[in-house]
Amino acid sequence: MTIERKTRQYEAIRAVLTEAKRPLLAQEILSLASVIVPKMSLATVYRNLKGLQANNLITSVLLPGQNPRYEIKTHTHHHHFQCRYCEQVFEVNLCPGGFESFMPEGFTVEDHELILYGECKECSAQKSEES
Amino acid sequence: MTIERKTRQYEAIRAVLTEAKRPLLAQEILSLASVIVPKMSLATVYRNLKGLQANNLITSVLLPGQNPRYEIKTHTHHHHFQCRYCEQVFEVNLCPGGFESFMPEGFTVEDHELILYGECKECSAQKSEES
DNA sequence: TTGCTAATGATAATGCATTATCATTAAAGG
DNA sequence: CCTTTAATGATAATGCATTATCATTAGCAA
Numbered sequence: 001m002t003i004e005r006k007t008r009q010y011e012a013i014r015a016v017l018t019e020a021k022r023p024l025l026a027q028e029i030l031s032l033a034s035v036i037v038p039k040m041s042l043a044t045v046y047r048n049l050k051g052l053q054a055n056n057l058i059t060s061v062l063l064p065g066q067n068p069r070y071e072i073k074t075h076t077h078h079h080h081f082q083c084r085y086c087e088q089v090f091e092v093n094l095c096p097g098g099f100e101s102f103m104p105e106g107f108t109v110e111d112h113e114l115i116l117y118g119e120c121k122e123c124s125a126q127k128s129e130e131s
Numbered sequence: 132m133t134i135e136r137k138t139r140q141y142e143a144i145r146a147v148l149t150e151a152k153r154p155l156l157a158q159e160i161l162s163l164a165s166v167i168v169p170k171m172s173l174a175t176v177y178r179n180l181k182g183l184q185a186n187n188l189i190t191s192v193l194l195p196g197q198n199p200r201y202e203i204k205t206h207t208h209h210h211h212f213q214c215r216y217c218e219q220v221f222e223v224n225l226c227p228g229g230f231e232s233f234m235p236e237g238f239t240v241e242d243h244e245l246i247l248y249g250e251c252k253e254c255s256a257q258k259s260e261e262s
Numbered sequence: 263t264t265g266c267t268a269a270t271g272a273t274a275a276t277g278c279a280t281t282a283t284c285a286t287t288a289a290a291g292g
Numbered sequence: 293c294c295t296t297t298a299a300t301g302a303t304a305a306t307g308c309a310t311t312a313t314c315a316t317t318a319g320c321a322a
Contacts, residue, residue: 003268003269004267004268004269004319005267005268005269005318005319005320006319007268007269007270007318007319008318008319009269009270010269026309026310039270039271040270040271041270041271041272041273042271042310043270043271043272043273043310043311043312044269044270044271046309046310046311047269047270047311048269062195062196063195064193064194064195064244065193065199067308067309068196068309081233081234081238081240084241090238092233092234094232094233096227096229096230098227099227099245099247101225102212102223102225102247103212103223103247103249104252105252106251106252106255106256107212107221107249107250107251107252107255108249108250108255109212109247109248109249110215110248110249110250111247111248111249112245112246112247112248113195113244113245113246113248114230114243114244114245114246115243115244115245116230116233116234116240116242116243117240117241117242117243117244118234118238118239118240118241118242119238119239119241120237120238121235121236121237121238124237124238124239125237134298134299135289135297135298135299136288136289136290136297136298136299137289137290138288138289138298138299138300139288139289140299140300141299157279157280170300170301171300171301172300172301172302172303173280173301174280174281174282174300174301174302174303175299175300175301177279177280177281178281178299178300179299198278198279199279263322264321264322265320265321265322266319266320266321266322267318267319267320268317268318268319268320269316269317269318269319270315270316270317270318271314271315271316271317272313272314272315272316273312273313273314274311274312274313274314275310275311275312275313276309276310276311276312277308277309277310277311278307278308278309279306279307279308280305280306280307281304281305281306281307282303282304282305282306283302283303283304283305284301284302284303284304285300285301285302286299286300286301286302287298287299287300287301288297288298288299288300289296289297289298289299290295290296290297290298291294291295291296292293292294292295292296
């Protein structure tokens with residue numbers, strides 16, 4: 001359960017998550033880490049994700065109706081933006097806040113989740129090129 | 132696929148969704164509709180949900196990491212609140228908006244999802260009684 | 263370098279929501 | 293009241309992400 005040895009696979013997975021700077025799917029992690037350590041198994045990805053989570057180094061990012069993504073844990077409150085075209089997820093560091101007033105008397109708001117959807121910079125640029 | 136006959140099961144499922152005034156899980160719909168039509172099958176619930184969706188009478192409500200819920204379709208923009216204790220989901224009719232400015236240059240925000248989590252009125256009242 | 267054993271790779275098994283199957287039931291038009 | 297056939301109930305099958313299994317490999321302490 002807890003990671004005791006620093007394997008090449010573990011380091012590769014950690015590096016991939018650190019460098020991506022955005023939440024990644026287990027499959028994406030496998031693809032990217034396989035470049036560093038060929039023949040890596042998906043099971044190894046899941047095992048290390050579990051270990052990294054147990055060590056509080058990563059958190060899972062859940063978007064409605066989608067498989068979990070994983071990102072390096074930060075202590076800053078943030079949300080996410082997903083591009084509808086490339087499906088990549090990005091961090092959003094702003095938050096409107098003040099949701100307590102949204103609910104009627106008797107309800108308490110303890111937490112919230114905000115997800116923005118649209119077109120990312122890269123996909124937007126690609127469209128311009130096509131014309 | 133499309134519903135052609137108004138069966139007791141169909142009417143029960145529709146009534147349950149209409150009266151609940153909040154999104155329900157397939158299992159919840161089964162439980163509630165079974166009171167009206169005993170021995171209803173879960174397959175019937177799924178079949179009718181598909182039909183109702185095809186007829187644009189209901190929409191699915193997806194919360195991160197949870198099974199889909201279903202609610203009667205309205206034309207008013209709204210979000211959802213989930214009670215952490217009873218896990219029920221409620222409608223929220225306010226929206227901060229103005230998310231376009233949250234993203235850096237080049238990104239376009241086309242839609243958004245806001246989910247509040249906390250304690251509902253009923254669960255809050257129950258706690259007070261216990262003391 | 264060796265030995266111990268955690269970690270890996272490959273893949274089978276699991277869990278679980280949803281869908282398909284099929285014999286039976288019941289809308290609904292005539 | 294019949295007849296037709298859509299819809300149902302019961303349950304098996306499916307799809308798919310995640311987990312377990314197990315023989316093999318490779319950290320790492322001595």
